[in-house]
Amino acid sequence: MRPLLAFLFVLALMLPLTAQADEVRSAGNFGLGLGGGTGTSGLSMKYFVNNSNAFQGVVGVWGLGRDHGSVIGLSADYLWEGPALASGSVLELGWNIGLGAFAGTGDAFWLGAAGVLGLEFNFRPIPIDIVLEYRPGLLILERVDADLINFGGHIRYYF
Numbered sequence: 523m524r525p526l527l528a529f530l531f532v533l534a535l536m537l538p539l540t541a542q543a544d545e546v547r548s549a550g551n552f553g554l555g556l557g558g559g560t561g562t563s564g565l566s567m568k569y570f571v572n573n574s575n576a577f578q579g580v581v582g583v584w585g586l587g588r589d590h591g592s593v594i595g596l597s598a599d600y601l602w603e604g605p606a607l608a609s610g611s612v613l614e615l616g617w618n619i620g621l622g623a624f625a626g627t628g629d630a631f632w633l634g635a636a637g638v639l640g641l642e643f644n645f646r647p648i649p650i651d652i653v654l655e656y657r658p659g660l661l662i663l664e665r666v667d668a669d670l671i672n673f674g675g676h677i678r679y680y681f
Contacts, residue, residue: 546644546651546680547603547616548573553651557676559597560624560636560659560669566676568651576601576618578638578676584626593628599638616642624659634661636672649680 545551549572557566557580564582571577577600584595599622608615618640626632636659643652655674661667 546614546649547576547642551649551680553649553678553680555650555676555678557653557678558674559595559599560622560634560657560672560674561626561632562595562597562624564595566678568676568678570603574603576603578620578622580676584624584628584632593626593632595624595626595632597624597636598622599636601638601640610646612646614642614644614646616644618642618653630664632661633663634659636660650678651680652677 546553547570549570551570553568555566556564559580562580562582562584564580566578566580568576568578577598579599580595580597582595584593599620601618601620604617604619606614606616618638620638622636622638624634624636636657638655638657640653640655645651653676655676657672657674658670659668659672661669
């Protein structure tokens, strides 16, 4: 799966710039890259519904570093994009907050919910964001378990 993810990321970087760099957080923009949601690491995607709402998802491997066997995972979030904290000619510092769900399947079926609080570094010269997230989660299936200390991150190129 790693060669496919690397290929898709390089392909996205080679595509022509179709979004203005200072409009990363604008309606209709779509970002593609690598990232980690609650429990899932792999291909990260983000779509801006409008300037203050977005959907984000990660498809890949779930439970890295845990004894879950071979597991495919999915993480999906609804985000409210807060106003920029700071803005300059090269970088805009933004934030978001939201709710999401995650699932994994392999040796068992895993399902849960998560909160999201993100800090976004949106670069103006090129349409790339780097996001650091605090992601407390609640596992509902296969067992009930709370993970209040959980972090994720993303790097995405926007078209």
